[in-house]
Amino acid sequence: MKILITGGLGFIGQHLIGKLRDTGHHELIVVDNLSEQVHSSKTIDPGTADISLIVAGVEDYLAYEHVLDGLDVVIHLAAQTGTGQSMCRTSDYVESNVQGTAQLFDALARKHKNLESLHVVLASSRAIYGEGQYETSMGSPVTPRPRSRTQLEAGQYEITEAEGSSLTRALPTIESASLDPGSLYAASKLMQEYQLRYFCEMTGAEHSIFRLQNVYGPGQALDNPYTGVLGVFFNRARAGQELYLFEQGGATRDFVYVSDVVNTLARNLGSPTNQPVNVGTGCPISIGRVAKMIRDGVGGNAPIIPSNRYRIGDIRHAYADVSKLNQLVDTQQFIDFETGVADYITWAGNQEPAADGSERAYAEYLRFFQ
Template sequence: MKNILITGGAGFIGSNLALKLIDQGYFVTVLDNLSEQIHGDDPDKSFTYNLIKNKVNMIVGDVNNSSDWEKVLKDCDVVVHLAAETGTGQSMYEIDKYVASNIGGTAKLLESLTNKENNVKKLIIASSRAVYGEGKFECRDHGIVFPESRLERYMSNGDYEVKCPICFQNVKMLPTDENSKLHPTSVYGFTKQAQEQLCMIVGKSIGLPVIAYRFQNVYGPGQSLKNPYTGILSIFSTIIKNGNDINIFEDGLETRDFVYIEDITDAIILGIEKNEVDSYVFNVGSGEKTDVLKVANTLKDKYGVDVKVNVSGNYRLGDIRHNLGDLNFIKEKLGYQPKISFEKGISNFVDWVELQNVEKDNYIKSIQEMKEKGLYK
């Protein structure tokens, strides 16, 4: 299986994956629409696009165009479907855009695989930990629980902790495993759940193995510094580089499982190469949790820029409090082992950012959009 199609292959994850596959002797085709939000108004100046330019079979096209799918699937052995609209906040008011791209584009892929002649032997899709919503917790009185979205009546009073859905007392976060309840709290999360389930249903019906990776918070060199809607390290870096103060939501103690780009690409290649793997869903993370306040202060220190880090108490409806992926299943089935610690990864990321042009800080604009929709408090 040497011919690999990567949708969204000019983006952050896709470009890094493409280079690694080429180094290992694969032939890579990329389908990408070169979105302005990610690549800017001139794709030829895009860092990630330039990583793969003239190294892959590049098809500029759209996942919502059936004829584009026919072009790229013809001689493909494995599809790695990364193309998607990303970011939980923006998804709450650009609903049609997210559903059309993430669900509609995937439906067109599956229709082509089902109804058109092809040689595809495996489908790998990028899902997200967003499918879990708040995730898995433990209540002192009720054991394992899967709480719903946090309520505004608590958050407006500065209580940001997750509550038991039965007794409403504070609960303890646990690593969320793949068998946890799926109940996304954002449109983005819903589209990823639908995408997963569509692929599993159709894959089973046509005898096509499907692997879905529920990525935690991916970061690293190459992550777009232009996009103010997703990628907290990139967003904070652009803010700092513009000399602007950082506004930390809630109390700054919300945590994320930050997983380095190299660990993500390693996991995908394991899925491509392990032929005994049938259809599975895997968490992909670092196994570590890091709070947002630590991220902001670490970046500020490493850049040596004297900006204020303000813990504001603002919050966004639909945001989760914590996330940490349980990695036992992917370690057992694929032999996956995260290699890059957050300390090492953030240093690599900062070194890369220091070599890039300072991008315009559009974060305030993105927050204003959320305020206007009543999603930012």
Template structure:
């Protein structure tokens, strides 16, 4: 198949592009490199630098494309609170531009990487796809708005569309400070270097950490699955892990003791978030295979930045 991946030089996009290229598919990547780094892309992947809102550029890249993965986005919740206009422009504007270009290009299917963050605070856990949505940041709102635009324009122009709501993905090559760094690479680096880890809210917050290889398998399955048109599908591990349990696991995997600083104040963000992944099993025939312990071991082995 012929694929275009927007945002394909980022953390998830690089892993997806390399996986698809290794399977013999034709893969193009469009990325403005505001956060991405194309050097880790497989030599078979065709890279173009550009903005996902550049419709003429999209037209030229979409010629002969069967399926588009739309990953290009600004991805930091705290940054989105500071720059909501920018987040709306890139995340929502990018999705609308892409769907406008796709309309005239003969693409069969567009797959959007949305986020578990779009759920916001939910009493019922694990959270199901039909929960009433409570996005609590401009980032979360921009992902939910993107879902609506994707499906509504897809419906109008008869383009198949699929939304994967990805929870907390982690794995080798994830960003580290000073850029926006999610909790796992940040804590892993601190544990290996003997730095302090601050546990807000006493470390009781829970999340669903899903290994990048499992996410890539779900994305790949979504390209050919038969009954996914207009679907919204959670992609997580289905395991609820507290931040304290995460640090315990980091200690076991690295062999280092973490220096924990307890801050009873809440850090912001929802207290609990874990995915109900039954729909992914049913529609994609997918399930996660990599445990948190195994995933962290792979990060240590494969990513030089975590070697002491």
């Protein structure tokens, strides 16, 4: 297959390239702007020497439109990915994630001569659901409103019904749940889904949309403080610095190991889903527990500080309903979090120590919102 991967030199993209090399004789073309935030201290993996690399933003279609005709698959990974950062740098996020996607699709429409044979895969995000679904004390599912700034300032982190009564538990989020993105990043990922759907409706191209939960694993940028809580905790634990838990550490996420994600993407290349599919484990893990696992795995006694820090746009609980995903792959075979974190710590421990930028990122956020 002739495959274009946008953002292919990022965390997920590099794993995907490795997987596609192992599984077939594909011609791989990558468009990546080598965003400094992701690539500042890394040289490109020499293993990428056999791909055709075009260093450009997806929004700069003139740089890559000549490679579009004849593609079998486009895997669209290129995006700016920081939830908190997106709230302070809205025009950058719209330019990369929304305008970039528009330019990619417009260029495909102009240059690809047989769009009905094209499969476009989008790495969307769980973030588009916002808080997802909860269960009321009467046992019925409900989609709550996001927490207000007043609630967050008062330390009322758990989700309540409109009249303030508490909900019993977060439910796993199904693909048909309401979509209510809580940040500019999330809104831009939802916009990408719409852009893809309309492109395919107009052109006859097929598509797959994978709504990824929190992906983690070796290769995740350690020096990008805007995304990837494991990296933030790892850097600080290694330096013996405090690990600050936002919202007292009680928020939960569904952490899915990167190789399970890329195996799912790679298996599906020849069979478009033409609908969104969640990609996660279906198991929520609290951020407090993540911090403890990282600190204990690294060793040392960096203090773990439950704090009342919060960020507008963050959600409280998130985990996937994986029923649809199980029709494509067996999530029972996914790597469990304990094993995955141990692998991650081994990998991260072999990297050059990265300066922690999380305090700077938080200060930037506070300057913007106060």
